[in-house]
Amino acid sequence: GxxxxxxxxxxxxxxxxxxxxxxxxxxxxxxxxxxxxxxxxxxxxxxxxxxxxxxxxxxxxxxxxxxxxxxxxxxxxxxxxxxxxxxxxxLEPERCAVTVLLTDERNALERAMLHFSHLEKITERLDEKHYRLQLMYNKSDETEMVIRILSFGPLLRVQEPAGFIELLRHRLRKQLALRAKE
Missing domain, CATH: 2.30.30.100 (SH3 type barrels.)
Incomplete structure (x- = not known):
């Protein structure tokens, strides 16, 4: 810090x-x-x-x-x-949205609501353990969003947009390449 x-x-x-x-x-x-x-x-x-x-x-x-x-x-x-x-x-910030599927294990729903509390969002319950979240954010915060979503591991799965999914893949490849160098 x-x-x-x-x-x-x-x-x-x-x-x-x-x-x-x-x-x-x-x-x-x-x-x-x-x-x-x-x-x-x-x-x-x-x-x-x-x-x-x-x-x-x-x-x-x-x-x-x-x-x-x-x-x-x-x-x-x-x-x-x-x-x-x-x-x-x-200056008018470009607004974007990402749709994710959340599996509510290890208190993931509560953690996600707290973690993304500053964002406008739509949350839809699909069944006992699964939710769909649409998170709205400013384009300038995209890297931060990638990092935050990755911090949930397999409990958050991005559905759309395809460009955001590609950003996640790129970030993961980058991390794997860094680990390979160690």
């Missing part, structure tokens, strides 16, 4: 909150997931907490695209004078 006691982390967090409140742009330097140094201007929209990773991520607009930046990876952050209200109005 993030180092919440770090004074630099606290400073960045407060500055990002101020930028969100005042709808002001920020210039952020951070280390990407690929260990590359990045410096860009962003319009912060919100801070999101991931209970699974115990981290905060900044949801922000950069060049009309939605980006996520892990707050713990930020090296420097400064508030800019210009506002970015026009970018907020231009």
């Amino acid at each position: 993030d180092d919440y006691a770090d004074p630099q982390y606290k400073k960045h967090f407060r500055l990002l909150l101020q930028a969100i409140t005042e709808k002001r742009r920020v210039e952020i330097s951070f280390i990407s997931g690929k260990n590359e140094s990045v410096r860009k201007e962003y319009l912060p929209l919100q801070l999101e907490y991931s209970a699974k990773d115990d981290k905060f991520r900044l949801k922000a607009v950069c060049e009309r695209h939605l980006h996520y930046v892990n707050v713990g990876r930020i090296k420097s952050c400064r508030l800019l004078e210009q506002t970015g209200e026009e970018a907020c109005m231009l």
Whole structure:
């Protein structure tokens, strides 16, 4: 998780909150997931907490695209004078849906309802142990959705869309290749 006691982390967090409140742009330097140094201007929209990773991520607009930046990876952050209200109005997140079959063993239904509580969903009971769930999410959260669904193992089986099933397969192949290298 993030180092919440770090004074630099606290400073960045407060500055990002101020930028969100005042709808002001920020210039952020951070280390990407690929260990590359990045410096860009962003319009912060919100801070999101991931209970699974115990981290905060900044949801922000950069060049009309939605980006996520892990707050713990930020090296420097400064508030800019210009506002970015026009970018907020231009950005409409792409909505997606995934349909899964859930087998209610080991309290899976209750865990899924809690795990996906922040999402809009339709739940249909098929029989005593089986449910169909349709989960709606933003396209930008697709990787997170793949990881969350995989965390349920065989208790959640994706029915559709085919593109999402292919994302799951790709992720599993990637994990198998990493294990083979060990």
